[in-house]
Amino acid sequence: MLRFLARRLLGALVITVLISAITFFLFFALPAEPALMSCGKNCTPDAVALINKNLGLDQPVPVQYWHYMAGIVAGRDFTVGHCPAPCFGYSFSNQQPVWGTIVDRFPTTLSIALGGAAVFLVVGTGLGLLAAAFRGTWIDKLFSSLSLVGNALQIYFVGVVALAVLVSGLHWMDNPAYHPITEDPVKWFTGMLIPWLVLSIIFIANYSRMTRSLMIEQLAEDHVRTARAKGMGRRTVFFRYAFRGALAPVVTLFGIDLGSLFGGAIITEFTFSLHGLGRLAVSSVSETDLPTLMGVMLVGCTAIVVANIVVDATYALIDPRVRLA
Template identity: 85%
Template sequence: MLRFLVRRVLGAAVIVLLISAITFFLFFALPSQPALMSCGKNCTPDALAVINRNLGLDEPVPVQYWHYVVGVFAGRDLTVGHCPAPCLGYSFSNQQPVWDTIMDRFPTTLSITLGAAAVFLVAGVGLGMIAAAFRGTWVDKVVSSLSLLGHSLQVYFLGVVALAVLVSGLHWLDNPEYHPITEDPVKWFTGMIIPWLVLSVIFVANYTRMTRSQMVEQLAEDHVRAARAKGLRRRTVFFRYAWRGAMTPIVTLFGIDLGSLFGGAIITETTFSLHGLGRLAVTSVSETDLPTLMAVMLVGCTAIVVANIVVDAAYAVIDPRVRLA
């Protein structure tokens, strides 16, 4: 297991490095000059040259990337001063440390991701198990129909409807807003309810359908039928044999979804005007802000590869047949 995790971590580091290199070099393929954003309207060639030198944009692109990678692990000296590790540079648009901006936006995205993931995992798996347990009955048909309906909806549509009904119409909830959980847990919870519910409706449909199909498949396996023939209780067969065997693909899907959500829920944060990593990514692209864009990309791809490593390691716990050499 340890050797497997070491290999996976090394492979993940290579993937993150490749993604950062591709993003960095593609940025400079764009026909834009980031220094013009800091130069202003009355920009002269001499002033532009000074800004390029201060930002390190007067060096070859491979050299700039090397300095960037070294700065992430060891820090680096910039014109504005020493940038300690992990140094992600300074924003081209506001000249603020990118690391501070990431840490300021990070809790919002983390709250959206973990809260929504907990809701849609419990609700989706629970509804899928109910549909499988009552397969062929009206309960199964209702759950399957609702999951199909939820799968057809989109965040930007459902989010606007939720705001119009729950906030403006019924006045049951306030507008979504992030409050630090350490300062006021109640406001943190109430401010995140609508984003959690909206995201959950979309994802619950996927988990309901997958859980139902996997449970139906597992209930038809030979070892499950053998357990029934031995006279074990229906509940024991359902949870101890069928449910455990159905969890492997669900855990795989959950790891991918969790990493993707954590990488930046762009549509969700834009719909509810929440200042998280997803909205920061949109802003950095529109403003051609390479340091900020690189930081968001690194956080996003790191979240995805870490989630996949955790999922792979969890296989051995869920399914004893899996052996990690």
């Protein structure tokens, strides 16, 4: 198991470095002058040259990339002072430390992503299990129809409808807002509930259909029929044998959907005016703010890679053949 995780960690490190290098070098292919973003309106060529020197932008791009990556590990010295590790530099647009901005925004995105994932895993898998257990009945047909409808919906449409009906119309829920869970867990939960439901609705449709088809396939396997022939109870056969066989592909699908989950969190933040990493990434692109963009990309990439390692470890626990391979 340790060798398995070591290989995954090494691969994750290589992927993260490659993504950072591609993002960094593509930025300098843009026809823009980052120093002008920090200079302001009344800018002179001497001021631009001074900013380029202070930010290290007058050096070759490979040297800048090396200094940037070294600063993340060991810190970096700027004209304004020392930037301790992990140092992602200073924003070109507001001259604030990028790491501090990311720390302020990350809990919002993390809350949306983790809460949405928990909702669609539990609800989507549960609906799929019910549809498989009552195959051919009206329950199966109802859940199958709802999954088709949910798969056709979009986050920005469902979000507006949810605000109009649940918040403004019926007053059943509070307006979405982020409150730190350490300060008020109840407000954190109620403020994130609508974003969770909206983000998870498309994933629920996919997971319910996949779980249903996998369970029907597993229930027809020889080992399941053998367990029935030995006199085991229906519930034991359903969960211990059939569901365990169907769980591995569901975990694999979850690992694939992690990137889509982060993209969905960005759209959800815009829909409900939540200030997370998604809005920060879009604003950094529009403002040509390389340090902020690089910081968001590296943090997002690291989060997805770490989550994939956890998924791989879970998959290895479910199926011992993965560890042996």
